[in-house]
Amino acid sequence: MTSDALRRALTDPGPRPLPERAARLLEDVGAPPRLAAHLRAVHDVAAELVAWAADRHPALAVDAEAVLFGAATHDIGKALHPAELTGPGAEHERAGHALLRERGVEERLARFARTHASWDGPDIGVDDLLVSLADNVWKATRVPGLEQRLMDVLAAASGQEKWQVFMDLDDVCDRLAAGADRRLAFQSAYPAGTESTA
DSSP, rough: OOOOHHHHHHSSSOOOOOHHHHHHHHHHHOHHHHHHOOOOOOOHHHHOOOOOOHHTTTSSSHHHHHHHHHHHTTTGGGSSSSSHSSSSSSHHHHHHHHHHHHHTTHHHHHTTTHHTTTTSSTTOOHHHHHHHHHHHHTOOOOOOOHHHHHHHHHHHOOOOHHHHHHHHHHHHHHHHHHHHHHHHHHHSSSSSSSSOOO
16 A cells, blocks of 8 residues: 555655656555655656757667666665665665566666666666766766766767767756755655655
């Protein structure tokens, strides 16, 4: 049964709603409301990045559905490792991937649960980089190595000079980071536990 707090975290005004399939998965696992709010914030930023990439780098092959679903579920493993919602830990990555696969989510969509924190790995593509970037810039965290790797991919796809791509990527990251206080306040408005609050 979905708690009132989880239902509100999924439906209250704020960041755009999650894809229906992702929202159902969070309800099915009884996710903490704060986790749902976090996933909405990251998903919202990912949607902005996907739209930006389509507009500014149309030659880039982005699987928009995968990026948006990945952003909406990347931390779902924290439903199984709730201490990692408010503290450090990486157990949720492998656990989230396994949870998604066990529930029939195909690998192209489930992989982000295990790749979102390993953007510097050898088999990481542009979709993974966009989810990782969204998972950082939503709270105004800038990761130079991640942005450099994405910049290289964007420059290769577009044929633009790297300095042009850098300026464009820096601008969108600055714009998105400017909304961090609003997103952090939205996330903090929901309990980290699964208790129901009125």
